[in-house]
Amino acid sequence: MSAEGFVSELIRRNVVRVAGVYGVVGWLLAQLSAFFENAFSLPSWFDGLIAGLLILAFPIALLLAWAADLSPQGLRRAPLAEPLWTRRALWPEFTILAALAVLIGVTAAPRTASPPSGEAIALSDPRGPTEKSIAVLPFSDFSEADDGWFADGLTEEILNSLARTPDLLVASRTSSFAYKDSAENLPAIASSLGVAHVLEGSVRRAGDRLRITAQLIRASDGFHLWSETYDRPVADVIDIQEDIAIEIASALETAMNPEALGAMVSSGTRSVAAYEAFLEGQALYARAMVTLSDEDWSRAREAFVRSARLDPQFAAAHFEAGLSWANTVNPAASSGDDRVDALTALDEASRYFEAAITLSDDPVRTLRYRAERASLLGALREAAGELEAYLERIPNDIQARFDLVELYQYLGAPAEAQVHLEQMEARAQPTGEHLNLLIQGYQWSSETPRAAELARRALTDGSRNAGLLYQAHRSLLWAGDIEGAGQVFERYIRLPDVQDDWTRFIPEMRQACAEGDRARAERAAAELAAIGETSGLWHAYSLLRRDDEIFALLQDLDRTAPPFPLIGFLIYPHFDPEPYPGLQALIERERIDPPRGEPIPFACPPAEIAQ
Template sequence: MTHLRYLLAGPIRLDTRDERLWRDGKPVRLGGKAFGLLRVLMETPATLVTKDELFDRVWPGVTVSESVLATAVKEVRQAIGDDARPPRVIETVYGRGYRFLPAVEQSDEAPEPLPIAPKPQRSVPAQEETIATPAPARNARQGVWRWIALGALLLIGAAALLVLRPWGVLRPSDEIVVGAAAKSIAVLPFDDLSPKRDQGWFAEGLTEEILNSLARIPDLRVASRTTSAGLKRSGATVQEAADALGVAHILEGSVRRSGGRVRVTAQLIRASDGYHLWSQNFDRAERDVISIQEDTAFAIASALKTVMDPAKLRAMVEAGTRSVDAYQEYLRGLAYDQRHLDLGEIETARRANAAYERARTLDPNFAAAHWKAAQNWFGRATRVDSQAGVLEGTDAERLAGYMTRVDAAIANSKDPADTLKYRAARASMQLRFREALRLLTAYLEQRPRDIDGWQELTDVSAYAGDRAATGRAAERIHALSIENGNPLSRAITASVMALQFDKAAERAREQLKLRPDNALIQYQAHRAFLWAGSIDEARRILPRVVAGKLPEDNRLMAEMRQACAEGRRGDAEALRRRIDALTDPSINPRWLAAMLIGDHARADALLRPLDTPERLSTLMQFMIYPMFDARRFPQLSARLVADGVTPIRPVPEPFACD
């Protein structure tokens, strides 16, 4: 059964798309599995939902106890103002399951404008309360009577609300915060305290690996590493960092490496009062460095009482290798990867790839290293950074290198969920798009907060011709990245791919407010504004794109798009000639320029050499563009039909020079 976006029951409003809850018009923070539980119950009102059904739908692939379910139900009841004795909303059917009692309406439109969830406010400690200066006696007496009158009015109002609203009244606060919000954390970059301060890469990689381990825990929200690092550099206090990131806990630490030993100090801090929930000094030989990351992630997840049972949790946070040398090269690769994302330097991407290659060579059973190494072998033909870290060789040679590494990741994976992701990548490169979409969807059901997985889904769903799935991926990427404080431009791109042009522009505006100087967001926002028909808005942001640090072909493409949108064909032709004259332009910008100017014969001629069995995995990457027509390429079209995929009818750029 297809459900609409909003589920409405009395004062309860559930937005299933953005995963938000309102009660009496007030936003209520209810994240993680508690939200999923309420959604399942509201989708089947007045119907018994058994415990087994709830476990299957809310905790797929995870073994949890009935106490976890009971805790989630308690969190939901607290959020919606219900009580188990007697229940007005959620009824317990003892020994069997739960039933949502009120009638539920569904709608794709919000019944009335809903407020944006405000930033949680800290409660003011008693000692910080302001004490008023005593007034003269007459004013004091007037104040007493004024307070008595106000109190009477409040009591009358409260009594009326209790009579008229049987589900209880909201507390006088801007937002209700329930227990699920407590399971959130930011990992601040570990400090390098080594004598020569030359182990920064090790500290960065260890930080990244701990963060990645924690991010895989289903009911733990982990803040963006990029934003956390920025706050650390700014000198923010623990409380300031937690407030900015919207998390309840902060992990900070340091690394000292010398004389064949590694000393790591880590501490988990509750932001509300600065209390140290857990701290540990790891002083170990270098050969034992792997266990530090594992023990740290395990201890944190246990301290925050996540839903994972200890055995499964311990297995999930394992690094995947027993080779210290391989693990250190893997950490080095993670550090370089992050620098590439932060700075955009192509050299850092190449160094990351070299580190991953060394890691997989040192330990051929290291699945994560094989997977990371695969990324630089194939799949960048249509990306903004299409030249970053791409290895030499023909398409067939690079595809063979990619598949060798993905196969090695599959063969050595010890995590069933990760295996789904690896298999999806393999199926996609084999042009089995429907199978790839099925596998990746199953992976995201188990890892719903994996932004990288949602980004992969944008491409796979485009290949499979499922624009609705592309739209869902765009929505999740935007929501999760905004929540993490690190908006990703891929959400804007995916919105355009899904033909959701107004949403693309809306998301671009929101991301620009948060990251006005981010070059990728500027570039994708400019294109989104043109797709949405906001030519003036695109013109205003163009100077920032042109002055940015993106590759020259991307900056020229942005200027060319604006020229076409404004009817300046002569300028657009000149810009196209400059793109074609670049020393080593990839096919992508030249094809985009030909399509934009209306030279479809030239555009087809550029891609036609890719329409051969051994090069289809490169050609398929152009299917992300709305204006790409797979029907013009017989080999690709035949493979799509054989896979049961109907080629999507192209949508021309409304701002093109045609």
């Protein structure tokens, strides 16, 4: 039989039609099997079983189509060949094949929705992201109980493990979590975050069983470089997290050998209870970074403390507990909490940092721990040296580099800060979080024009990142662009994350003072005074030129030894350290070039002039 005759016979015996219909129906069944597996917590092999049965049945269906016809009398043997293409219309076959092609295209092609407004900030190299770069998206939670913190914490720990790989660029926690529950397509997310790969997955926890799926996807073409489904007891969660991190780092061909890689991604504990508490702390910390809620900061701290108590040998838990305690008495940080006694918090932070350093078996992480302890003790130059050594080994840690920039700014060393700002910008991803850090860094390094340039980019790109807009608004005011700052402020106050606390009242006071409206600024200051938040009140009194009230507000913070709560204020050029003897002693010991208490260019006019 000729080739033309064979094809004609396939069509005459309905083999082509059966193949097309089988493909369409099989595709629908495969989609339904995946849906039912997730919806009814079926075993992970269920959808694979359905796919296998469909594949096995396919040649049988084709053989039956060739050998028999379906008639009103049932199956009968197919008649012999008849004349070919002119016997009947072929549109049913072509229609079925076209439908099958459309279904294949829908399944294989990437989605084409737009990324969230304002998240794509053009900082990255125009040649595209580096190949060894990844974003870890928040894992979807399909658990029976409300275990959202578990999925979020697991995501964060995988992210943190990968971030410790020296030659791998990992999108930051805040940037990745902006896409939690997002329906955006993966190529758009990867482009927005400036990465070449995306890790996504899901978590289902039922009783003492855990099911975790993970897929590593190349953003350029949607190709799955690696995927795995883990059906294990909950007790295996630590092994699963470490295995995912190792597999991802290996798939992206990082430079580390397997033994070193395993040590790098190790969680540091074998206690499941301690690990779960640690994951809870990670999730709550990420939430607090968005909400700026004292309650969320407090709950995160409690979770880390609980984790360290459950496994006294867990160095990372001790470190995070110490960091949480230290941040509560740093009025310049968003996590500052006036409800906590400063001396108690500093003692607790010191104790946890010491434990983390003693227990750590990772020399790289130990450098980070030692830097935080030195900073807590006011040994700023020692802290900077430890961070320099850490960044030599983990150069892509943007947050650590920003922390080093801040240390040099505290020390009054803008040239050193500038070096690391340039390295930050070279490594920064096109996200609101990194743009936020860069604006802060340039602003307090006396690079106001560059800070304002980046702030205007946030305005033109339509960002809806609250932290970024807060910093952009301030930088534009320092640059004298009151009109541009007003546009940022109007966008900022409409964001759902901005509540009636210092995050709203301070920008409102700045804008009011810049516009010469002291009465409006006084009303916002009265609202802020009712809240009683130290950092916010300092900013308010500085804008209103109330020097006596500033001293009364801060003098108690100078009585700790060292005056750690006041160190954060050294970053501001309008802060005057002269009235605080404890801080002056630290300035002399650390050879700090302190701020000179320069006036704020957009401060409110004096009361007598305003009247």
